[in-house]
Amino acid sequence: MNSNMGEINRLNLTSCKLDVSQSKTSNYYFENLSSISYKEEEGWGFENVEKKENVISAIYIHKVHSYYYIWDETLQAKDKRFVEVVKEIQFIMDFEKHLLIVVGKNQDMNAIKQGLRKVFWNHFIYDDLTMLPFDFLNLFVSENLLDAILEVTINDFEYKKQMIGKYIVKRIKFDNTGAFLNKAKESIENMKFALSFKGKNLEVVAKTKGRLSCQTKKGDLYDFMLFIKDKIY
Numbered sequence: 700m701n702s703n704m705g706e707i708n709r710l711n712l713t714s715c716k717l718d719v720s721q722s723k724t725s726n727y728y729f730e731n732l733s734s735i736s737y738k739e740e741e742g743w744g745f746e747n748v749e750k751k752e753n754v755i756s757a758i759y760i761h762k763v764h765s766y767y768y769i770w771d772e773t774l775q776a777k778d779k780r781f782v783e784v785v786k787e788i789q790f791i792m793d794f795e796k797h798l799l800i801v802v803g804k805n806q807d808m809n810a811i812k813q814g815l816r817k818v819f820w821n822h823f824i825y826d827d828l829t830m831l832p833f834d835f836l837n838l839f840v841s842e843n844l845l846d847a848i849l850e851v852t853i854n855d856f857e858y859k860k861q862m863i864g865k866y867i868v869k870r871i872k873f874d875n876t877g878a879f880l881n882k883a884k885e886s887i888e889n890m891k892f893a894l895s896f897k898g899k900n901l902e903v904v905a906k907t908k909g910r911l912s913c914q915t916k917k918g919d920l921y922d923f924m925l926f927i928k929d930k931i932y
Contacts, residue, residue, distance in 0.1 A: 710920040713808045714909040714931055716826040717792060717799040723822065725753045725794040731818055732757055743814060746787075753795040759788045759814045786810075793928060799825070800928055805910075828909030830931050833884035835905035838930055839894055840873075848873055849902070850891040853883055896923055 729750040737744030742762035749756050762783050771778040789802040790811050801808045815823060839845040848871040856866035865888075873880075880887070894901040901923065903913040909931050913920060 707914055707916050708918070708920055709912070709914040710802065710924065711804050711807075712800060712802060712911040712913075712924060712927065713804055714798060714800045714828055714911075715808065716828060717794075717797050718824040718826070719794070719822060720824055721819075721822045725750065725755060725792075728792070728794075728819070728822075729755050735818060742783075743817070745814070753793065755792045755794075757790060757792075759790060759811055761786060761788075761810060761814060763810075791924075791928060796928070798928065798931065799823075800924070802924070828931060830909045831884055832887045832890040832905040832907065833880060835903075835911075836873075836880070836890060836892070839892060839903075844894045844896055845873070846893040846895055846900075847871075848876075848890065849893055851880065852888040852890075854886045854888050856883075856886070896926070899923075 729748065732745045732755065733748045735744050737746055737760040744760055745757050746760055747756070747758045763786050764781060765784045766779055766781045768777040768779055770776075788807045788810060791798075791800045793800070799808075799811070801811050812823075812825065836845070836848070849869065851868045851871060853866045853868070855863070857863045889904055889906040891902065891904045894903055899915045899917045901913050901915045901920075903911060905911055911927065913923065
């Protein structure tokens with residue numbers, strides 16, 4: 700996750716609740732994941748499996764089918780070419796907080812669930828997080844990280860029964876709008892923040908179901924991921 704100074708480092712985090720339906724310890728899952736390394740002929744496996752207390756971190760490696768287009772001069776048309784791409788997805792399983800956190804988007808979360816299902820079949824039960832974008836705002840304020848609210852997207856916004864729809868707000872002063880945002884929190888689709896975290900300036904977008912997108916021009920974002928892991932619910 701390291702980045703050179705001046706480069707923009709981006710990180711997407713997708714999280715969900717993780718409950719175990721079997722009477723197995725985290726050590727059982729660690730040992731099983733550690734024993735299934737990536738094999739080219741099978742097209743999937745796990746690498747860099749580590750365990751600290753009740754937290755397992757690993758990388759899921761799997762082949763995905765993709766395609767690209769080239770221009771066929773003879774046919775004077777686009778020609779679709781299929782390729783296999785080996786993709787790596789980092790994830791964390793916290794058995795104490797009952798969390799699964801994936802470095803990626805929804806499709807990466809689905810890939811992790813499929814990979815775990817191959818090994819453990821029906822051991823895990825997944826559910827959405829209850830944390831709203833407004834809850835992230837309260838978190839960042841309480842931790843003294845918030846520099847500014849850059850943007851808020853509100854669904855089903857209504858103004859005097861004359862305008863109804865999605866409303867995007869920019870240049871927000873939290874001191875004057877906090878009560879309004881709290882009232883509208885169930886309808887907020889996402890919130891974009893400017894944060895200061897351990898000497899880094901971060902731009903973070905909090906979305907529904909505990910999804911985060913963040914970027915910085917200084918250093919990596921691993922510490923921020925661990926910070927979020929201990930705060931989300």
